[in-house]
Amino acid sequence: MKKDKIIKTDKIIFAVAGLLFAAITFATIVKDNVPEWKYYQSEFKYIAAEVAAEEAVSKIPSGIQQIWVEDLDRVDRCVTCHQGIFWPGLENKEQPYATHPQMSLFNDHPPEKYGCTICHGGQGYAVDYISAHGFVKFWEEPLLAGAVASDYNISEKAALLETNCNVCHRYERETKGMPFINHAKDLIQEKACWGCHVINGEGGTIGPELNHIGEKHPENFDWTNFSGFRSAFNWHLQHFDEPAQIVPGTVMPKMGLQTRDRQALALLMMSWKDENLPTKYIPGFRQKEQLRPEESSKRQELLAGDGAFFIEKGCFVCHSIKAFGIKSPTEKGPDLTFALDDTRVRFRQTLQEFVFDPTQSGTMSIIFSTKIILTDEEKWELINILTKANHEYKKNQNNNQ
């Protein structure tokens, strides 16, 4: 009897376990098949129908969508839910259906070359709300939107985004559409931060170098004298306010900065990252050829004084100008030292007439109309320099004789 009872209980346990197992399996399959993004995609069809024909709506892709950017080694699946980004006419819809608020940015930043997260932050791989917006542990680049801005008490919602703009635009002195960072760059010059810090590769060595200060993890800051929420941004804010209080014994002076100044500077600090970017993504980045010292000094010499005009405009490619010590590498044209006389002899024109109407010379009329286009002001400058050069050269010759 007792044995029977045990078996009976076992059987019930076994049945319950089986049902539970089946239920969990069923739930897993259902959960896998009804992700968040499917809901948004089905909703978007209704929203798109308001501005587009039925046929166009039927062609809206379904399934996980992504922008794959090889150069930046990123894949952004934001477009899985944000399907309206490229649809004009949905500007006033709520997220994730709205048109991108600044479509004109796509002219210089085509989405297939940039993706989304390089500017906006967030976790491009993820396709659910919380993870994709990066509000999860161990994802250190959250979506730089209003939520984070209000956490940091920044009144201008888009200010945080400028941090990411400046990851590429760091070498530009001023960039359109980045008032916060532009203001911070003004302050860098105004307060001469470069006197003590290496910034963008140049500067003094009294303070730590700041080339990649944006990479410094909150764990690596000194929090001993800090109070409040510990984040790199907040550390910079307090440090800019009272350097000596945060880092006792520092020689960094108190700059008397307003809240907005400090916020702008802290954002600038956060933007100085060591992102692995192809150089074509970095405006103002210029690779320079290395010259031998004598070549370098010769170029400096040529670019100083009156002769510089002919180097900058490229005249020297064909014309030597003895008066300025410029020797043409090709010597295709006559020496311009004597242009004042030459134009009279060759074209029966004064230099002034020739410069304004070079049709007598086939080559120069092509050059002046297609290759070296001078403004009237520059033409007068050219005439003055050449006249002066001619007179001075002759005077020197006479003196030598």
Next chain:
Amino acid sequence: MQTGSEGAANGRRSFLGKITLGAFAAAFLGQGWTYLRALVPNIKYEPPKKFKVGSPVEFAEGINFIESKGLFIIREGSQYSSISAKCTHLGCTVKYAPLQHAQTVKVGGREITEKYEFHCPCHGSKFRQNGMPYSGPAPSSLPWHKLEIAPEDGQLVVDISTSVDSDFRITI
């Protein structure tokens, strides 16, 4: 002899047994399905198979080569088609080779009039206007790609994951 209560117990037992068996069978089938499903990725980390190539009006009449994508867009008035420029032999980019005189050739039992061909500079494979190879080592035809119109901005979209017949045209 079976008493009534024993019979009921037996019935209950077999009912319980059926439920247990059914539940486990369903669960294992479901689990099996999830394992198999996991082998098929939802999306891959790879270049897009479907991409915009520009507004249809931007294309010139005739052949347009899109270097970055390795394909031709062919415009005949309001009709568009797209053929791969990747040689089916070793992947070199084939060259558009216009013929001096249009010629009629028989390809796969059908007569076509061709005005141009595609020639591969690497190993000399030659393809008819419809992509069929007739000379050289290329083993198969140049694939024709499906074309679509992007619903949001009307740009031409090439879908290289879907091969279509050489007669495929999209009319805009």
